Each structure stands twice: as C-alpha cells, then as structure tokens.
Amino acid sequence: MTEQKKSILIANLGTSDLTVQIPGSSDYLPVGFAREEPNLxxxxxDLSDPRQTTWEQRQQLxxxxxxxxxxxxxYNHDDHYRFSFRDLTQSLFSAYEDNPExxxxxxxxxxxWGIVKTAVxxxxxxxxxxxxxNQTPSHRDDTIYLFEILKKWLxxxxxNCPKIEKIVIPKEVSAIDQDALFDVYYRFLNAECDRHLTTLISIKGGTPPMQTALRVQAISSQIETQIYLEPELSAQRILDGEPSPCRRVSYWRYQRTMKYQTVKQLLQRWDFDGARVVLSDWKETLATLETSQTENSEALNASRELVDINVRALGTAVALMNLDVRGAEQEHDNRLDVLSELVNQYSDxxxxxxxxxxxxxxxxxxxxxxxxAEFLxxxxxxxxxxxxxLFRQLDPKNGHFYFNRDKYSDNWYLKTDEVVKNPKLANRFxxxxxxxxNYSLVKNIKNQDCLVKGSWKKPLQKLFKLPGRPTKRNFLQALIEVKLDDNTQKNVAKYMILGMKALDYWCxxxxxxxxxxxxxxxxRLLEVLEEDRQFVRSNPSTKSDINPTVNVACQPDEICDRMTEIITHAFAIVGSNLPEPRLVSLPKGTTIASASEPFYLYSDIRDWVIQRLDRDVQ
Structure with a gap:
C-alpha cells in the first residue's frame, strides 16, 4: 500500500470558528457568527421553525x-446585543481548563471542525x-484565546492530533492593514513552508484583509500543490455541532499562468533544463490535484497531458544540449510531430x-x-x-584508409604507407x-631517411600519431586541397582554414x-589577448605556445563569426545543404548557421513549447 503523502494546513481563525452548547438545549450556537454570508x-x-427562532436570536441567547x-x-441597545469576543473566549478558556469534562x-x-477533519x-x-x-490595544474580536480553546479541544x-501552532499577527500590524498583512504572510510562506509539501489552506476566518493576504500570497508563492478547503455553510450542522463538509478548490489556473510565465522567462535564456524542472513539478502538482478530488478534473487531466508533452520536448532539448542523440530519441519517441522530424533529421x-x-x-x-567558461x-x-x-568524410574509407581506427579508435594514427602513395598529399602535408x-613529423621523416630529392616518398617505420590540433589541421588542409578539384571549393577550404587559425589562440x-x-x-578575454600581444611584442625571442597564434587570433566578439564561417564552409566542402528551421522564420539572406537567432534546433523547440503553453491557457 502506498504511503499517503504528508501535508500541512494553514488557516485564518475567525470569530465564527466557535460554537457553544447553551444550558437546557442540545443546540450549539455560533459565538461570533455576525456576517451575512452567501446562501445563509x-x-x-431549511431549519425547523423553533430552530429558525434560535438562529435568529443566537446573539441574545x-x-x-x-x-x-x-x-x-x-450590552443591549434596542435589542442589538454585543459583547467582546476576546473577553468571552478568555473566560471560556479559563473555565475549560478548570472543568475540562x-x-x-x-x-x-x-x-x-470540518476543515480540520477533512485535512486529518x-x-x-x-x-x-x-x-x-492579539492586537495592541486589544480588540474585541481578537482570536488569541480562541486558538487556545480550539487547540485544547482538538x-x-x-x-492522532497534528501539531497545532499559532502564528500571531505582529502587534504593530493592524488586522485591516492590507499592505502590512501582505508582508506578514509572505514572510511566513517563504520561511516556514516546504514548497514540496501539499499545502491545505483555509481563508474563511480572519478579517477580509487577512483573507485576501493569505490567498494572494499563497497563490503567488512557490508552494507547488495548494488546495483550498472551503467549508459549506449549513445552519443545521452548526446547531448540531457537526463538522461541515468541505469543497476543495485549487485555483490551479492562476498558478498555471504563473508557471507558464516562469517557463517562458527561462526559455528566453535558453534554460531548457530549468523550464523542464518547473513543468515537471507542475505536472506532479496537477496529478496530485486530480487525485485530491478538486474541481475541474477533466480540465486538469487535459492540461496535465499537454504539460507532459512539453516536458518531453524540453527533455529532448536538454539531451541535444548534451549531444545525447539516444536520449533525445527516447524523449521525443516520435510523438512530437514536427520536432520529432527535426530531431530524427539531426540523428541521421x-x-x-x-x-x-x-x-x-x-x-x-x-x-x-x-x-x-562553457563557451570556451x-x-x-x-x-x-x-x-x-572532415577526416571521416574526406577519407575514402570513412577514416579507415589513411588512419588505423580499428586498433586506435580514440586517436588518429596515420598510415604513412598509404599517405606516400599519394605524393601530392604527402608532400603538401x-x-x-x-x-x-611542427618538428615531430619533419624530424621523423628526416631521421628515417624518408625523403627522396627533398620529397617525402618513403613511409615511416611506425604509425604516426597526429600530435595536436595544428598538425591535424595541416593534414586536413592537405587532404582538402588534394581531394577537391573545384577551385571554388578550394577557395572555400582556404577561408575555413583561416577561420580555424583565428581560433587557435583561444583553444x-x-x-x-x-x-x-x-x-x-x-x-577579460579581451584583456588576455592584449596582454599576450604586448608580451610577444616586448619579448620577440621568447618562445611560448602562443607565439604562432596570438597575432592571427580574432577578437573575442568575433569568435562566433569565425565558427559560423567554419561550419558553413564545411557543409559546402562535403556538398551538403544546411538544414532549414521548421517553425521559426529566417531573415532574408541568412541561414540557420548564424551567430544570432534563430538558432538551429533550439529556436524551433522553444517556439513549439511556447505555442502549446499559450494554447493551453486560451
């Protein structure tokens, strides 16, 4: 059997929350019931005539x-009876302590009583x-002693009585000071309440400003699952001393609007994981509200299903951010129409x-x-x-012709015997x-007498591991120049290599x-670049790993532009077209490979999710 989730109850106590049986009668009369409530x-x-009379004369009785x-x-003035609720409850509490039975x-x-019974x-x-x-000076409607009576009775x-604790409105705060009360309830809800606990709320008691403050601040808080208990007004049950049944209201639509606004703000910052967490928590809240028999169960279920779809879409984006193709496929599971098509194209x-x-x-x-930091x-x-x-795409055997990938799958070991069979490739490299x-290759070739009339024609005795990014780039450049016959493509390759060199320093x-x-x-990036350029100018004879790169490095704010050039040229070199966005529009004359929005994959996913959030609240 699944253990029932724990919860808390927050309630405003009011003067109508006490009934007392009068001598010689079985009726329990409400001590402070003075409001003309709806349905009263x-x-x-519906009461019998004698009971109607009792109800109408309750204050006098x-x-x-x-x-x-x-x-x-x-006091009695023209049959209008009045007394101090504070004084009565203080005396009643004293009498209750003296004679509890x-x-x-x-x-x-x-x-x-109905609220507590439902909650427990x-x-x-x-x-x-x-x-x-418990106001200063004291007010006739203060509920401080009412609390002591109800706590003792419950x-x-x-x-298995829950722990019952009073939260006293500070004496310097008037019970009708709306703005100050907002602050009181805000502090309590944010300091004392666990946002993950189901929170039951009763706003029936207290002054109207207290009711407003509790409702507004609770709905505006981070508490995930809020259920408002609204006891039904029944004069019959009150007189019988019986607990009232409670209607359960969630105000979930207002909370939904706030959650969706938060999600949109996170998506503006491309925080797909944060948005997913918010919607996942909200999905759990909706599920709890459904099982709690609150109103609008059909609407709750429909909204929860839509949220679930959006959580999947956001999970897909998170997987893509992690370069996790399998995770992205599991998240969308071919159930997100155009987004599934987009991700399947990416996964190909x-x-x-x-x-x-x-x-x-x-x-x-x-x-x-x-x-x-993440950017670099x-x-x-x-x-x-x-x-x-590009090694894999330009190599005749997907990276296995010029490289030994079977034995060294995590590194790039060059088969120099295959390289020298292509004299143009070998000598250009x-x-x-x-x-x-870069003396590693040059030194090995000379030491092993692999040169014939100044040209590299004999293979090295062992596989040659490309030692780093510059050497890899040089082999790629040689491979491109030999592989491509079209002058336009060669020109494209030239600019791609220049773009790479502009990034060497930053790498x-x-x-x-x-x-x-x-x-x-x-x-700070700009400061570092200027410092290093000054150092190289001032110390031209000092060797360092930045010497060959610092003077051809691009400015920090040009890094994304160089990357855009590289990816665009790479697509051209392999004869492939850049993908098109599915939902967002591209500005005229631009492609999806751009340093500014719209962004590949993520602009479409963001737009898709926001469209469905907006659709849910229409």
Whole structure:
C-alpha cells in the first residue's frame, strides 16, 4: 500500500470558528457568527421553525446564557446585543481548563471542525498553522484565546492530533492593514513552508484583509500543490455541532499562468533544463490535484497531458544540449510531430555535420548568455570535432584508409604507407608542417631517411600519431586541397582554414583563462589577448605556445563569426545543404548557421513549447 503523502494546513481563525452548547438545549450556537454570508438565508430556511427562532436570536441567547454564566459583560441597545469576543473566549478558556469534562462536550470548533477533519482524515496533515490576532490595544474580536480553546479541544478529541501552532499577527500590524498583512504572510510562506509539501489552506476566518493576504500570497508563492478547503455553510450542522463538509478548490489556473510565465522567462535564456524542472513539478502538482478530488478534473487531466508533452520536448532539448542523440530519441519517441522530424533529421548518421552545427549553435547561445567558461570549452570541442568529422568524410574509407581506427579508435594514427602513395598529399602535408615548425613529423621523416630529392616518398617505420590540433589541421588542409578539384571549393577550404587559425589562440588559452584566479568574462578575454600581444611584442625571442597564434587570433566578439564561417564552409566542402528551421522564420539572406537567432534546433523547440503553453491557457 502506498504511503499517503504528508501535508500541512494553514488557516485564518475567525470569530465564527466557535460554537457553544447553551444550558437546557442540545443546540450549539455560533459565538461570533455576525456576517451575512452567501446562501445563509437558504440554509436557515431549511431549519425547523423553533430552530429558525434560535438562529435568529443566537446573539441574545449567547449574551443571556454563556456571557452570564462566564460573567462576561454584554450590552443591549434596542435589542442589538454585543459583547467582546476576546473577553468571552478568555473566560471560556479559563473555565475549560478548570472543568475540562464539562466544557469539552459543550464546545465545538464550528466550521473549522470540518476543515480540520477533512485535512486529518483525507490529507494526512502533520502540522496546522493558525493565524490569530492579539492586537495592541486589544480588540474585541481578537482570536488569541480562541486558538487556545480550539487547540485544547482538538488535542483531546483527535486520536492522532497534528501539531497545532499559532502564528500571531505582529502587534504593530493592524488586522485591516492590507499592505502590512501582505508582508506578514509572505514572510511566513517563504520561511516556514516546504514548497514540496501539499499545502491545505483555509481563508474563511480572519478579517477580509487577512483573507485576501493569505490567498494572494499563497497563490503567488512557490508552494507547488495548494488546495483550498472551503467549508459549506449549513445552519443545521452548526446547531448540531457537526463538522461541515468541505469543497476543495485549487485555483490551479492562476498558478498555471504563473508557471507558464516562469517557463517562458527561462526559455528566453535558453534554460531548457530549468523550464523542464518547473513543468515537471507542475505536472506532479496537477496529478496530485486530480487525485485530491478538486474541481475541474477533466480540465486538469487535459492540461496535465499537454504539460507532459512539453516536458518531453524540453527533455529532448536538454539531451541535444548534451549531444545525447539516444536520449533525445527516447524523449521525443516520435510523438512530437514536427520536432520529432527535426530531431530524427539531426540523428541521421548521414548528417554528421549536424552535430557540429549543434555545437556551433550552443557556443552562440552561451556567448549571448555570458557563460564564457562553457563557451570556451564548447568552442574547442567544435574545432577538434570539425577536423575529425572532415577526416571521416574526406577519407575514402570513412577514416579507415589513411588512419588505423580499428586498433586506435580514440586517436588518429596515420598510415604513412598509404599517405606516400599519394605524393601530392604527402608532400603538401610535409610542407605545411615544415612551414609551421611542427618538428615531430619533419624530424621523423628526416631521421628515417624518408625523403627522396627533398620529397617525402618513403613511409615511416611506425604509425604516426597526429600530435595536436595544428598538425591535424595541416593534414586536413592537405587532404582538402588534394581531394577537391573545384577551385571554388578550394577557395572555400582556404577561408575555413583561416577561420580555424583565428581560433587557435583561444583553444591554447582556454584552460589558463578558465582556471585563472582573475575570473572569466568577455572583457577579460579581451584583456588576455592584449596582454599576450604586448608580451610577444616586448619579448620577440621568447618562445611560448602562443607565439604562432596570438597575432592571427580574432577578437573575442568575433569568435562566433569565425565558427559560423567554419561550419558553413564545411557543409559546402562535403556538398551538403544546411538544414532549414521548421517553425521559426529566417531573415532574408541568412541561414540557420548564424551567430544570432534563430538558432538551429533550439529556436524551433522553444517556439513549439511556447505555442502549446499559450494554447493551453486560451
């Protein structure tokens, strides 16, 4: 059997939350029931004639019996009886403590009894918070002693009574000061309430400003599952001393509007995971409200199903941000129409450059969000993986012709025996390495006498591991120049290589920048670049890993532009078209490979989710 979730009850206590049995009668009269509530006339008309008379004369009867019995002063002016509720409850509490056996049977908590009974029996309430007043100077309607009476009675009556605690409105706050009361309830709800607990709320008691403050601040709070208990007004049950049945109201539509606004704000910041958490929590709230037999169960169910679909869409985006193709497929499960088509296109093994386009897009988003550390990490990954992907696409055997990928799947070991069979490729690669001073390959070729009349014609004795990004890029450049016959494509390749060289410096510096104690920001990137350029100018003979790259490095705010050029040229080199967005529109003359919105994958997903959120509230 599933354990019932725990919950709490927050209630305003009011003067109508106490009934007392008058001497010589079985009727329990409400002590402070003075409001003309909706449906009051109808429920009184259902009483027998004698009971109607008792109800109409309740104030007089309370004064002449209970007040007299407890020696509480009362006033009668033209048959209008009045007394101090505070004084009466203070005297009643004292009498109750002195003679509990007598008074326990004569006291009932009025409609509050129905609220507590519902909360305890159907929601496993563990804690009850009661807002009460104890004003300075004291006010005739203060409920401080009412709380003590009800607490004592409930603890004696309930088998497993929850903890009951009073929350006293500060004495400096008037019970009718709306603005100050907003602050009181806000502080309580944010400091004392666990947002994950089901929270039952009763606003029936208290002054009208207290009722408004509790309702507004509760609905506006982060409490996920809120259920309002509204006891039905029944004069018959009040006189019988019986608990009133409670209507359950959730005000979930207002909460939904707030949740959706939060989700939209998160999506403006491309925070798909944050938006998913908000909607996942909201989905659980809707499920709880459904099982709690609140109103509008059909509408709740329909909204919950729509939220579930949106959670899947956001989960798909999170998986794509993590480059998790399998996770994205599991999330959308071909149930998100156009989004499923978009992700399936992305997942197609024939479209391997789409993964690089995804990385490019993420870098542009991270730059926009000032998340520079993540930006640099993703940028370096984009650079490395771009080279590797083009190796696979330009190699006659998907990376297995010029490289030993069977034995060394995680590295790029060059089969120099295959390379030298293509003299143009071998010598272009050799020349590029020689020009850049990358001596690993050059030294091995010379030491092993692989040159014939200045050309590399003999293979090395062992596989040659491409040692780093510059050497990999040189081999890629040689491979492109030899592979492509079209001059236009060669020109495209030239600009792609220039774009890569503009990023070399940033790839070299990324770890140092990220782990430095000076922080990391866009302005800091510019400072680092200027500092290094000044150092190289001032120390031309000093060798460092930045010397070959610092003077050709692009400005920090140009990094995304260089990446855009690289990905665009890569698609052109392999003869593939850039994908088109499915929902958002591209500005005229632009492509989805852009440093600004709309962004590949994510603009479509964001638009798709927002459309459905808007549809749900229409």
């Amino acid at each position: 006339k109808n429920t009184v008309q 309370i004064c002449e019996t209970i007040c007299s019995e407890l020696k509480v002063p009362f 007598i008074w326990k049977h004569r006291i009932r908590p009025g409609r509050f 029996e159907q929601f496993n309430v563990q804690h009850i918070y009661c807002f009460v007043t 603890e004696e009556t309930l088998t 093994s024939q479209n391997s450059l789409y993964r690089l386009l995804n990385l490019h897009t993420q870098c542009c988003m991270l730059w926009e969000l000032d998340r520079i 990490i993703r940028m370096a990954l984009f650079y490395e993986e771009m080279i590797h992907d 050799y020349q590029l390495e020689k020009e850049m001073g 070299v510096k990324r770890n140092q920048i990220i782990h430095s104690a000076k922080g990391i920001s866009k302005s």
